[in-house]
Amino acid sequence: MDALWETASLIAGDEFELSPAEGYVLGGAILLHDAAMTLAAFPGGLTDLGKTDEWRDAIALILGGRQDEPVAVADIENPAGDVIAEAVPIVLRALHAKQAEQLPITA
Numbered sequence: 001m002d003a004l005w006e007t008a009s010l011i012a013g014d015e016f017e018l019s020p021a022e023g024y025v026l027g028g029a030i031l032l033h034d035a036a037m038t039l040a041a042f043p044g045g046l047t048d049l050g051k052t053d054e055w056r057d058a059i060a061l062i063l064g065g066r067q068d069e070p071v072a073v074a075d076i077e078n079p080a081g082d083v084i085a086e087a088v089p090i091v092l093r094a095l096h097a098k099q100a101e102q103l104p105i106t107a
Contacts, residue, residue: 001027001030001031004030004033004034005027005030008030032100032103033100035100035103036092036095036096036099036100036103037093037096039088039092041096041100041103041106042099043106049092052091052095054091054095055087056076058087058090058091058094059075059076059079059087060076061090062086062087062090
């Protein structure tokens with residue numbers, strides 16, 4: 001949150017002032033954005049992540065870095081636990097901004 005707040009301050013400049021209400025809304029938006037960096041932001045959790053192109057790309061990238069031969073589709077579809085653990089933060093980072101837009105309307 002601190003990094004986003006600082007970035008907003010840099011963009012706005014020293015002469016731009018926020019009212020308390022505007023600061024509250026901006027802070028809430030930043031927290032919402034950060035909340036999208038968790039599996040809890042996806043209603044189906046890991047299952048939802050596994051349906052994305054970003055997931056398949058991350059798994060293929062990880063596996064490709066571990067072996068010299070081409071990555072098999074079966075290995076992408078059924079990755080090992082250590083590959084999943086490595087892929088989750090990569091995919092959350094890639095999708096969090098888009099997911100943050102959905103959080104206010106997600107039931």
